[in-house]
Amino acid sequence: MSLALKALKKSPWVFHVNTGACNNCDIEILDCLTPRFDVERFGVVLVGSVRHADVLLISGVVTKNVLPRLKRLYEAAPKPIKVVAFGACGLRCGIFRDAYNVVGPLDKHIPVDAYIPGCPPKPETIISGLVKVLSSL
Amino acid sequence: MQALMYIVKYLVFPGFVFSAVVGLLTTWVDRKVTARVQYRVGPPWYQPFADTAKLLGKEVIVPAGAQHTGFLLMPLIGLASATLASTILWLVNLNPDTSFVGDTIVTLYIMTVPAMALIIGGSASANPLGALGSSREMKLLFGYELPLWIAVLTTVVKVQSFSFAKILAFQDYQGVMLGSVSGVIAFIVAIVCSQAKLGFIPFDMAEAETEIAGGTHIEYSGAPLAVVRLNTAIMYFVVPIFLITLFWGGVSFVGWRILTSILKYVAIVVIMVLIKNTNPRVRIEQAVRFFWGPMFALSVVAMILAVLGH
Numbered sequence: 080m081s082l083a084l085k086a087l088k089k090s091p092w093v094f095h096v097n098t099g100a101c102n103n104c105d106i107e108i109l110d111c112l113t114p115r116f117d118v119e120r121f122g123v124v125l126v127g128s129v130r131h132a133d134v135l136l137i138s139g140v141v142t143k144n145v146l147p148r149l150k151r152l153y154e155a156a157p158k159p160i161k162v163v164a165f166g167a168c169g170l171r172c173g174i175f176r177d178a179y180n181v182v183g184p185l186d187k188h189i190p191v192d193a194y195i196p197g198c199p200p201k202p203e204t205i206i207s208g209l210v211k212v213l214s215s216l
Numbered sequence: 217m218q219a220l221m222y223i224v225k226y227l228v229f230p231g232f233v234f235s236a237v238v239g240l241l242t243t244w245v246d247r248k249v250t251a252r253v254q255y256r257v258g259p260p261w262y263q264p265f266a267d268t269a270k271l272l273g274k275e276v277i278v279p280a281g282a283q284h285t286g287f288l289l290m291p292l293i294g295l296a297s298a299t300l301a302s303t304i305l306w307l308v309n310l311n312p313d314t315s316f317v318g319d320t321i322v323t324l325y326i327m328t329v330p331a332m333a334l335i336i337g338g339s340a341s342a343n344p345l346g347a348l349g350s351s352r353e354m355k356l357l358f359g360y361e362l363p364l365w366i367a368v369l370t371t372v373v374k375v376q377s378f379s380f381a382k383i384l385a386f387q388d389y390q391g392v393m394l395g396s397v398s399g400v401i402a403f404i405v406a407i408v409c410s411q412a413k414l415g416f417i418p419f420d421m422a423e424a425e426t427e428i429a430g431g432t433h434i435e436y437s438g439a440p441l442a443v444v445r446l447n448t449a450i451m452y453f454v455v456p457i458f459l460i461t462l463f464w465g466g467v468s469f470v471g472w473r474i475l476t477s478i479l480k481y482v483a484i485v486v487i488m489v490l491i492k493n494t495n496p497r498v499r500i501e502q503a504v505r506f507f508w509g510p511m512f513a514l515s516v517v518a519m520i521l522a523v524l525g526h
Contacts, residue, residue: 083273089266114255119247122263127425130277130437133270157275157437 087133087159088213090122094132094156098149098185100139104166107199108136116202123209129156134212138165140172141183153189161212164191165205167198230306232299239449240264242485246452249489264449271442279342279435286340291436291443294333298450301326305457308380309466315381323380323458324368330447331357331413334422337444338432349431352500353422356412359507360419364409366515370402371462373522384466393463398521403463405515407484410455411491412503414448418495419503427497456484 095108111118112125126132129152141149153162164185167173172183185191192215195208225231243264251258278284301323307314316322331353338350371393372378375386393399412419423431436444460467460480467477498506 081273082269086266086269086273090263090270117251117256117258119251119259120257122259122266127429128434130435131430131433131441133274155277157277159274 084216088216091133091161091209091213092124092126092131093134093136094126094129096135096137096149096152098137098139098145098183099142099181100166100168103199104138104168107202107205108138108165110202111205116206118206118209121209132156132160134161134163134209136163136165137185138169140168140175140178140181141185141188142180143182144180146182146188149188159216161192161216162189163193163195163208163212165195166200167196170194170196173198225307226299226303230310231303234306235299235302235450235453236446239446239451239453240268242452243449245482245485246489246492249486250493253490253493268442268446271445272439274438274441276438276440277435281342282435283340283342286336287435288440290333290337290340291440291447294330294337294447295443295450297326297329297333298447298454302450302454302457305380305454305461309384309457309461310469312381312384315379318378319380320368320372320378320383320462324365327413327451327454327458328357328361330451333447334432334444337436338422338434341432341435343435345428345430346432346434348428349422349424349434353415353432355500355504356419356422359504360409360412360511363405363507363511363515364413366512366519367402367406367409368462370398370515370518370522373519374398380461383462387465392465396522397526398518399463401514401518401521403459405511405518406459406463407487408491408511409507410459411488412507413455414451414488416488416492418491418498420497421500421503424497452485456481456488459484 095105097105108125110116111123129135135153135156137149153160164170168175168183169185172181175181176183182188193208193212195204197204200208227233241261241264244259244261247263248258278287304319304323304326308319335350335353335357338346338353371383374393374396375383377383387393394403415423421427421431423433428434433441433444457467460477464480467481468474469477
């Protein structure tokens with residue numbers, strides 16, 4: 080295993096994308112940064128710009144308006160990049176799957192490396208998903 | 217031969233390698249203390265090194281429409297100047313004979329170059345948020361440089377000399393600057409200005425992550441981002457050493473002074489981290505008003521006291 084890959088496992092920086100989620104998933108992501116779970120122990124930080132990201136954490140059904148932006152975000156991210164579909168909506172569009180403005184699910188449009196189920200996922204699930212993404216490297 | 221020695225000193229000790237390692241360890245102290253303040257555990261000690269190694273292995277993206285030379289060269293120029301400032305300071309502290317006339321001014325001057333490099337790099341990135349970050353950094357630079365220079369001149373007035381060697385010798389014989397009223401006031405002003413120089417909360421509006429998504433750093437990825445972060449880490453090492461040299465008797469590797477040197481350095485770093493963790497981000501005009509108002513007045517008071525001999 081190369082040094083860069085080893086280092087990548089020790090410091091995955093997460094960029095969070097909301098593609099039309101109800102905000103509940105986004106609150107659960109912030110839970111992971113609180114003292115109880117503290118994912119910074121494993122080097123995980125939320126970054127503000129997609130250029131700094133190693134993991135795209137994508138929540139929400141993909142709406143018509145957000146689809147072109149989502150594709151541009153994926154192209155703008157520096158490779159190697161891992162994509163994680165987050166929450167029931169990210170997996171199969173959840174209860175919104177028949178809505179007129181939904182073009183999801185996510186893996187129809189960009190390659191997805193891991194799925195974290197739940198509505199919203201518990202912080203324990205998120206950490207377990209993180210472990211799976213990193214061990215797939 | 218002499219030139220070769222200086223190149224080795226610049227690249228290894230006390231230059232690039234030494235400053236980078238200690239600077240990265242300092243950013244770890246920063247993150248760990250921040251975590252403890254928030255009742256978290258925080259990252260392991262090798263975290264900044266892992267971050268740097270990872271960034272060196274990532275793809276480098278130069279955005280379409282960016283000015284290539286400025287965008288990629290500026291982080292390196294910032295890194296070179298930060299390393300140079302560190303080298304000058306350490307050489308003087310380890311051996312006062314290396315001091316030259318006006319090295320205080322030279323160091324202050326070189327220490328503004330990383331900020332200038334960030335400004336140019338941000339505006340070369342062809343990103344509106346990057347340009348916004350650059351303009352904020354520029355206004356902030358105008359704000360904090362004035363009180364910082366007057367605070368430094370307070371020491372110069374007391375010692376009657378611009379050279380670090382004289383300043384260190386003066387503090388050896390007549391007590392440290394922090395022992396006098398004017399010294400304490402100037403030190404407070406200087407430490408607040410350093411907070412802005414390093415781009416820390418409450419003066420981090422140029423790279424506000426939650427507001428303008430990284431500002432001047434926004435388009436950097438991979439190796440250039442690693443260089444930009446290394447730049448900050450080395451400045452994190454240089455600025456406290458600069459303050460210690462001017463106000464607190466300098467650092468030394470001789471005998472028990474090794475211990476006090478490390479304690480002084482960690483004390484200043486922890487003060488900065490605590491300021492960082494107990495304040496919200498201010499707006500740019502509030503920051504400039506703060507520096508040109510209360511901080512300027514305080515530094516002038518310190519200067520007058522120094523002239524009167526207090």
